[in-house]
Amino acid sequence: MIELEKQLLFLEKRLIYLNDIKGEIFGERLNTLQNWLAKLKEQLYTLSAKDVQKNINKISAQISLYEKEAEKKLTPLDYVRIVRHPFRISLKDILENVYDDYVELAGADECNIDPAVVAARATINRKVGHRIYTYQVMVIGHEKGHGEEFRNGGSAKPWGNAKALQFMKVAETEGIPIHSYIFTPGAFPIEDYPGAAQQIARNLYAMAGIRVPIIAFISEGGSGGAEAIGLADLRLMFSHGYYSVISPEGAAAIEGKLKEGKKASPELIRFCAEQLKITAKDNLQLGTIDRIIQEPPLGAKREDYDFFNRLKREVIKATDEVILSVKSLGTLRAYHYKKNGYKDTDNIYVRWQLDEKEIQRLIQKRRQKYRNMGTNFYVDLRSPLHRKVSNLKDKFLYAKTYICYDLLRRPRRRIQQFSEEIKAELLVIFNHLLSPLVKLRNKILPPKLSYLVSEELQEMEKVCLRGGYVSPRAKVDKTISCPNAERYGCYDIWIPDLYSEFCGICPNCGHHFPLEYQWYIHCLFDKNSVKEFNAEIASINPLNYKGFDEKLEEARQKTGRHSAIITFDAKILGIELIVAMLYSDFRGGTVGAAEGEKFVLACERAKRLRRPLLAYVHGTAGIRIQEGTIGVIQMPKCTVAVREYLEAGGLYIVVYDNNSYAGPVASFLGCAPYQFAIRSSKIGFAGPRVIRETTGEDIPPDYHSARNALRRGHIQGIWDRRDFRKNLYMALRTMGGKNLYYR
Amino acid sequence: MTSKQQMKIEDIIAEYKRNPYQVFTISTPHTGIVSLKVTKGQKVQGTTGKWLERKGTLLYTLVRQGNEKRFYAPIDGEITDLDESLDGQFVEAKTPLMSIKHKLSKEEAINKVLEKFLEIYNAPETAKYYLAPELYQKIEQKGLKKALINPGEELLIMSRMKRDVVLNYEGRPGIIYVIYFKPNTTVNQGDPLLGICPPEQLEFISHLVKRIYLEWE
Amino acid sequence: MEKVLIANRGEIAIRIMRACKALGLEYVVVYTEEDRDSEHVRLGRENGGKVFRIASYTDPNEILEIADFARCTAIHPGYGFLAENYRFARRVTQRSRPLIFIGPRPEVIKELGSKINTKSIAKRLGIPVIPGSDRPIYNEVEAENIGIKLFHQQWEEGIKHPAILVKASAGGGGMGIEEVYDLNQLRAVYRRIKRYAKKHFGDEGVLLEKKLSDFNHIEVQLVCSRHGERVHFGTRNCTIQSIFRQKRIEVAPAFDPDYRYQFDPNEITEKIVSYSLKMAAYLGYDNVGTWEWIVTPEGKFYLLEVNPRIQVESGVSGFISQIKKQPRGVDLVKEQIRLALGEKLKYKQKHISFHGCSIEFRIIAEDTLHGFRPWGGTITKFKLPQHDWLQVHTHVPQDRPYAIPSDYDPNLALILVWGESVAQAKERGKRLLEEIVIEGKNNQGEEIITNIEFLKERLNSIQRFAT
Incomplete structure (x- = not known):
């Protein structure tokens, strides 16, 4: 009887689940089943066991039928519902059922720096023939805990992501693969150190060079939070998961331009869920994931043991695949894989260890993987001939740089260093011989008139801001109030003064009013030194998001440009540099495939030409939601490019201005070693509204201010706009030192 | 607590219960053309929010040199003495427009009563006052009711006739309990600037606060 | 109209x-x-x-x-x-x-707005300025170079104990200035001033200048029209100042004709007037303005700055001036307004003549013995004498009590005397200072403090050098 009761209970759960996920399509039919089940429960002890079992089988069959029917009618929004359901498999279930043994690291349940993130050392066994092999792996992932409140729905706090990074490093030291399981609706958007955005950026940067295989499994891939542990060699996705740039509700709030506190209509949410292309199939098509792991109808629940078995095989296979793709293999096995592909590894033992050469290949391959992502989702408007010509030009430039810096400079520098050494030696001897005379002379005569030599004296004169540009805003005879007037007693400012001489800065309190991006292009760099490249790489509407074509066209009309980023060569007092400038006039400075590609190209150009790279963020609202996960993968893609540039010896400086938020900050901007902010700018992961909605708490009005970002250690300094040119010049000189290789 | 003190507290509470109102006069800060946005007898809401980030009811607008500024109710209450004849007119600086009759809340009543028990540091001259930088920082870091000031330390900067004079704190060590003045506004001689509480009095004061909490309706 | x-x-x-x-x-x-x-x-x-x-x-x-x-x-x-x-x-x-x-054209005001810019214009025109940097210095090495040069120049001039001033270039009114007597201190002082300047003025530019220990502060009053006409109304001596370099007594003309200086005062006057006019011509100066000069006991002179506005002490120049055959006394404020509205000058330099001597006293409620601390309180009685050789400008009512507002300087009155000679003007000045009646009390019931005693005492040293 106990067995039957158990079965009944299980049926009940299945029914509840079915009702929760897709109840609306069955209407009365589910009620009938429910009543049947309830009646059966009442009669459990009056009916014979056989009869009960019969009924159970009948009901079960009916439920299975319904489940299959529901499965066919699943809409994108239903997948969201599935992954958020408390019955959904969680990381702990996987650790219990897929791995053979595990030890949870850094915390247990509530007693944990962040219960939303679980790290565990685990073993996984594989049977080959009669032998059993045991692999050691590091499992890192989000734990939703079947609705346990302290798990925070799998939303990792900044320190949770830091914990993930800590154990990735452990895995790297130990040389064991990392399995990362993504079960997150998104990162918890708080700025406390180490900071939501900054920590994700740090994780991405680290993963771009981690020396062990990483395999990621996505169940709930909520944008930046997912990327924090998602930059993997292989990305697998559960068939009933979703992977999206933003929650459908969040997208609907933006789409509907809703005021705070208002809820979006269910229709709008459904519309967004469909437009965002969030399902596993969609993502496979977009190339943002590599494979789908099939789940049972309506998704895997914690009792689906068949699924765990399948998952185990997939986990092993995926790890094998990554390892084998970079391994130097014996002839026989090489032949085998060539013939059958890496997938057929069931019966062959693969050592999950790599030597140095293979590690390099692994990292190279990983970087290439992200480099190639999303390349089909923008257009280059240049004619093929035009493209060829400019390609040729670039090649010539690269060759010149190579000759100048690598072939000629190095030997010359060596000779120079040698001669300096000799001179210094000689001077020591000389001083010894002459010292009595010098002392005598100093006694008799007043100190000699001797000037110190400094070649930089004249240069400092020129670092003041360049004038000659007048903002179109300066043409109104009106005044404007400074937002700090009440606090500092600032007078109203005459607009023609504010937008010309004052550089948009309140002369009393120093508040920075926003200025158009053109001001920076004109005033920051040497005259006629700004030369744009890749202007013709254009944003498109890769997901055919309804209504977005019009918005894109509007942005093009408004700005006369094709994407939200401008990349150009420029000079500051003769120092050549590459600049990537995100500006908010074009779709809020959001980053999509075209922007990501242009940024990567700028990194590559800076690397090849051996020039410093400045990312000036005039404003960015984050990843472009209308590009869905194509947008999201720009985060790892660009971060990889930054890492390659920095490893080649580049100097990368980020300067934030106005409003810099979300994805870009949480990746290729936030990972920069030098980050500065212009005064009065706001930097952060999510805006006040999102914070209020996810954390349920109000934040102070200055929560994202540059000052607070500095206080939290997210940035290295705050710059006055008037000192921008000077500070940038100083930064290039001091951080690059006297021997900047690009001078 | 002595019975004398007890009596005094009761007297004070009774007095505030009799007339629990305070009237705020709303005047224009500068010249311009005024448009009134409230009517006589209207209930208005003051600034709210944990960081006083949400503005109160819009009282009036003032247009000067093409810049329309909005002015909001600083405090809850009822509009009285509204000068409707000024609507749409040019006004000089510091022209009274209306008053807000504000019913004291429990906390405000407490503050009022506290004024009688704290050591009040009054303005020695009519001047503008600023907290001394070190004290300002201390309060920024620790918050009000936590920052201790010792005799001899710099308390305030008094700015008058274009000259800044540093005022040092004299008297027993105390905790800065309340700040009554706003920076950059002229404080009349004798008006309260700071309410200072000697550390050993802290207990009595908190007891007092509790009493009023219980008795104030 | x-x-x-x-x-x-x-x-x-x-x-x-x-x-x-x-x-x-x-x-x-x-x-x-x-x-x-x-x-x-x-x-x-x-x-x-x-x-x-x-x-x-x-x-x-x-x-x-x-x-x-x-x-x-x-x-x-x-x-x-x-x-x-x-x-x-x-x-x-x-x-x-x-x-x-x-007032003058905005462009002119802008040009003259910074002392450094004024200095570099003067240099361009060959007008002497105090030796030192003619632009803000942002670089330590350069500051040291200039410092070394300034010390050597002074050694060469035979000055035994040279000194230089290090100033915040954006500063003013005596704020952010330090003296350096030893080259080894320069770097430390430079850094200190730089930090101070950055903090208080938002610009870390620093100036270095030769320190002059004894000098007279001389002014040249120019009056120019919008039509390119330029005349001067003589000179003034404003050496008597508070410790914060605010003027307290002004005298016209600048030098006492009955006193023997180490230099020829007429020659110096002529030179600084012609330099002032030269610079005004160069700038296209078009209203009233004052060229301020520093003159040393040896007769060296340097341009200090230009004030493109009507000055407090314009009255003393007006008091001794006469145009053509009109009665003595010219209201320079009236001239300023008239010329700004576009009128022509209607007279030439040769029509302007100077007669006698005028001294202006600034009566201020301040404690000259305690750092010129401003005094605040209520004036209960205020009586100023009346003479035909006297001009009084005051906003303090003499028929009712008056509380000195705390937001502004406690200036009470400007009183100007005129005399045939410097001696007579001094005499009349003394008499006047005796005759003033001021009574008042502050909140503590203390009696009013004014600078009258200070003025009396310093009246003797007008138009003189310390050594």
Whole structure:
């Protein structure tokens, strides 16, 4: 009887689940089943066991039928519902059922720096023939805990992501693969150190060079939070998961331009869920994931043991695949894989260890993987001939740089260093011989008139801001109030003064009013030194998001440009540099495939030409939601490019201005070693509204201010706009030192 | 607590219960053309929010040199003495427009009563006052009711006739309990600037606060 | 007809009012709440005149809003407040309802707005300036180079104990200045001043200058029209100052004709006047202005700065001046307004003559024995003498008690005397200072403190050097 009761209970759960996920399509039919089940429960002890079992089988069959029917009618929004359901498999279930043994690291349940993130050392066994092999792996992932409140729905706090990074490093030291399981609706958007955005950026940067295989499994891939542990060699996705740039509700709030506190209509949410292309199939098509792991109808629940078995095989296979793709293999096995592909590894033992050469290949391959992502989702408007010509030009430039810096400079520098050494030696001897005379002379005569030599004296004169540009805003005879007037007693400012001489800065309190991006292009760099490249790489509407074509066209009309980023060569007092400038006039400075590609190209150009790279963020609202996960993968893609540039010896400086938020900050901007902010700018992961909605708490009005970002250690300094040119010049000189290789 | 003190507290509470109102006069800060946005007898809401980030009811607008500024109710209450004849007119600086009759809340009543028990540091001259930088920082870091000031330390900067004079704190060590003045506004001689509480009095004061909490309706 | 908005307070507002009346112009007076009892408000209301209460004299928006509302056509900024704010001048003349700015062209005010720029213009014209940097220094190495040079120059001149001044270039009024007597200290001082300048003025530029220990502060009064006419109204000596370098006694002419200097005063006067005119011509200067000079006991002179506005002490120059055969006494405020409105000068340099000597005293409620601390309180009795050799400018009422507002300097009155000779003027000055009656009390019931004793004492040393 106990067995039957158990079965009944299980049926009940299945029914509840079915009702929760897709109840609306069955209407009365589910009620009938429910009543049947309830009646059966009442009669459990009056009916014979056989009869009960019969009924159970009948009901079960009916439920299975319904489940299959529901499965066919699943809409994108239903997948969201599935992954958020408390019955959904969680990381702990996987650790219990897929791995053979595990030890949870850094915390247990509530007693944990962040219960939303679980790290565990685990073993996984594989049977080959009669032998059993045991692999050691590091499992890192989000734990939703079947609705346990302290798990925070799998939303990792900044320190949770830091914990993930800590154990990735452990895995790297130990040389064991990392399995990362993504079960997150998104990162918890708080700025406390180490900071939501900054920590994700740090994780991405680290993963771009981690020396062990990483395999990621996505169940709930909520944008930046997912990327924090998602930059993997292989990305697998559960068939009933979703992977999206933003929650459908969040997208609907933006789409509907809703005021705070208002809820979006269910229709709008459904519309967004469909437009965002969030399902596993969609993502496979977009190339943002590599494979789908099939789940049972309506998704895997914690009792689906068949699924765990399948998952185990997939986990092993995926790890094998990554390892084998970079391994130097014996002839026989090489032949085998060539013939059958890496997938057929069931019966062959693969050592999950790599030597140095293979590690390099692994990292190279990983970087290439992200480099190639999303390349089909923008257009280059240049004619093929035009493209060829400019390609040729670039090649010539690269060759010149190579000759100048690598072939000629190095030997010359060596000779120079040698001669300096000799001179210094000689001077020591000389001083010894002459010292009595010098002392005598100093006694008799007043100190000699001797000037110190400094070649930089004249240069400092020129670092003041360049004038000659007048903002179109300066043409109104009106005044404007400074937002700090009440606090500092600032007078109203005459607009023609504010937008010309004052550089948009309140002369009393120093508040920075926003200025158009053109001001920076004109005033920051040497005259006629700004030369744009890749202007013709254009944003498109890769997901055919309804209504977005019009918005894109509007942005093009408004700005006369094709994407939200401008990349150009420029000079500051003769120092050549590459600049990537995100500006908010074009779709809020959001980053999509075209922007990501242009940024990567700028990194590559800076690397090849051996020039410093400045990312000036005039404003960015984050990843472009209308590009869905194509947008999201720009985060790892660009971060990889930054890492390659920095490893080649580049100097990368980020300067934030106005409003810099979300994805870009949480990746290729936030990972920069030098980050500065212009005064009065706001930097952060999510805006006040999102914070209020996810954390349920109000934040102070200055929560994202540059000052607070500095206080939290997210940035290295705050710059006055008037000192921008000077500070940038100083930064290039001091951080690059006297021997900047690009001078 | 002595019975004398007890009596005094009761007297004070009774007095505030009799007339629990305070009237705020709303005047224009500068010249311009005024448009009134409230009517006589209207209930208005003051600034709210944990960081006083949400503005109160819009009282009036003032247009000067093409810049329309909005002015909001600083405090809850009822509009009285509204000068409707000024609507749409040019006004000089510091022209009274209306008053807000504000019913004291429990906390405000407490503050009022506290004024009688704290050591009040009054303005020695009519001047503008600023907290001394070190004290300002201390309060920024620790918050009000936590920052201790010792005799001899710099308390305030008094700015008058274009000259800044540093005022040092004299008297027993105390905790800065309340700040009554706003920076950059002229404080009349004798008006309260700071309410200072000697550390050993802290207990009595908190007891007092509790009493009023219980008795104030 | 033109209507002038008087954008100032106190005695200068009254002087402008009088000048407008004399020219037959309409005017509008503004005041702040704190100034409600000032004489300039009462006089503004006389004869149905309109006065406007504003929030602040330094807020251009208040001034312009009143100018628009009262349909004014010109603005007189007086001295202080907005007088040397070229942005204000520019806004006044370039706004959609343009007004006449009674002062030089904004471009000129801008050029002369910084001492450093003035210095470099002077250098370009071959006009001597105090040796030192002629632009703000941002670089330690350069600062040291200049320091070394300045010390060596002084050694070569035979100065035994040379010294230099290190100043914040954006500073003023004695703030952010340190003296250096030893080259080894220079670096430390430079860094200190740089930090100070950055903190207080937002610009870390630093100036280095030779330190002069003994000198006279001499001014040349120019009057120029919008038509390229330029004349001077002689010189003034403003050496008697407070410790914060604020003038207390001014004398016209600059040098005592009955005293033997180490140099020929006529020659120096001629030189600095002609240099001043040269620079005015170069700048296209077009209103009243003052060229300030430093003269050493040996007769070396250096241009210090130019004040592109009417000055407090313009009266002493007017008092001794005569145009053609008109009676002695020229109102330079009136000249300023007339010329700013576009009139021609109507006289030439040769028509201007100077007679006798005039001394101006600034009567201020301040404690000269304790760091010139301003005194605040209420004046209960204020009686100023009357003589035909006397001019008085004051906004303090003499018929009722007056509380000195705390937001402004406690200036009470300007009193000017005239004498046939310096000796007579001094004599009359002494008498005048004895005759003034001021009574008052502050909140603590203490008696009023004024600088009259200081003025009496320093009257003896006018037009003299310390050594």
